[in-house]
Amino acid sequence: MSERDARAMSFGAATGEYERARPGYPDEIVDAVLAGGPSDVLDLGAGTGKLTRALAARGLRVSAVDPDPAMLAALAERSPDIPVAEGTAESIPFPDASFDLVTVAQAWHWVDAPRAFAEVARVLRPGGALALVWNERDERDEWNRRFGEIAERSGAEVYLDAPVEFAVPFADPVTTWVDWTRELSLEQLLDLVRSRSAWLVRDADGRAEMERGIGELLDERVESRDAVSSAVDRWVMPMRTVAFVARRD
Numbered sequence: 065m066s067e068r069d070a071r072a073m074s075f076g077a078a079t080g081e082y083e084r085a086r087p088g089y090p091d092e093i094v095d096a097v098l099a100g101g102p103s104d105v106l107d108l109g110a111g112t113g114k115l116t117r118a119l120a121a122r123g124l125r126v127s128a129v130d131p132d133p134a135m136l137a138a139l140a141e142r143s144p145d146i147p148v149a150e151g152t153a154e155s156i157p158f159p160d161a162s163f164d165l166v167t168v169a170q171a172w173h174w175v176d177a178p179r180a181f182a183e184v185a186r187v188l189r190p191g192g193a194l195a196l197v198w199n200e201r202d203e204r205d206e207w208n209r210r211f212g213e214i215a216e217r218s219g220a221e222v223y224l225d226a227p228v229e230f231a232v233p234f235a236d237p238v239t240t241w242v243d244w245t246r247e248l249s250l251e252q253l254l255d256l257v258r259s260r261s262a263w264l265v266r267d268a269d270g271r272a273e274m275e276r277g278i279g280e281l282l283d284e285r286v287e288s289r290d291a292v293s294s295a296v297d298r299w300v301m302p303m304r305t306v307a308f309v310a311r312r313d
């Protein structure tokens with residue numbers, strides 16, 4: 065298995081950490097994703113269901129697909145009413161024209177995009193939409209930048225350095241950015257490190273080194289009181305979330 069494939073399939077080993085430490089998506093982003101008024105939605109690369117649950121809470125018929133049975137089991141445990149199926153963006157286990165909207169949150173950077181665009185177009189009805197969504201740490205913040213140096217920037221963060229390209233039959237995506245902050249307890253901060261592919265694919269020594277570096281950064285942040293919020297046991301992390309929504313011709 066290539067390093068990239070190993071990373072793409074690494075998350076199921078840490079569903080607990082993932083669920084505890086990964087953020088959900090701001091309401092404004094869910095609004096942007098649902099702007100076309102869909103009824104039948106597929107959340108692709110759904111993982112433990114962070115976006116799936118927000119979509120289902122809006123009263124839509126939502127199905128979830130992911131290649132990793134451990135991630136789907138975590139989703140089903142929390143949301144037994146949401147139908148789940150194993151599959152990939154390159155091979156979606158649904159008939160043609162099944163959905164009005166396909167969402168892919170924090171996962172498109174792992175797919176083979178040319179094959180995935182064609183496969184998503186197949187399961188969408190004419191006029192349906194593909195929404196690609198990502199959370200990233202806002203690296204304009206100095207602590208976030210240093211966190212990224214130690215814990216590595218995520219696959220998503222590296223991917224978003226370049227423009228996100230859409231292919232036929234998708235065109236002219238509507239782009240929505242939302243800036244926000246999240247507060248993490250120190251346990252959540254470590255869970256966040258341990259839910260990321262850069263940690264998951266390392267050996268024990270590599271993992272310990274990364275955790276040591278984060279511990280040192282944390283000590284430094286707690287000591288430099290001007291730079292820290294009044295609660296020294298919380299890490300306030302500036303975040304940015306983006307949604308690209310493109311209609312199928």
Ligand SMILES: C[S@@+](CC[C@H](N)C(=O)[O-])C[C@H]1O[C@@H](n2cnc3c(N)ncnc32)[C@H](O)[C@@H]1O
Binds near residue numbers: 072154175
């Ligand atoms: C970082 S998680 C994101 C999960 C969820 N969408 C969220 O927002 O939390 C990436 C997910 O992509 C899935 N994945 C990896 N390769 C994929 C592929 N080729 N097609 C669809 N999903 C894939 C992984 O199994 C994992 O659940």
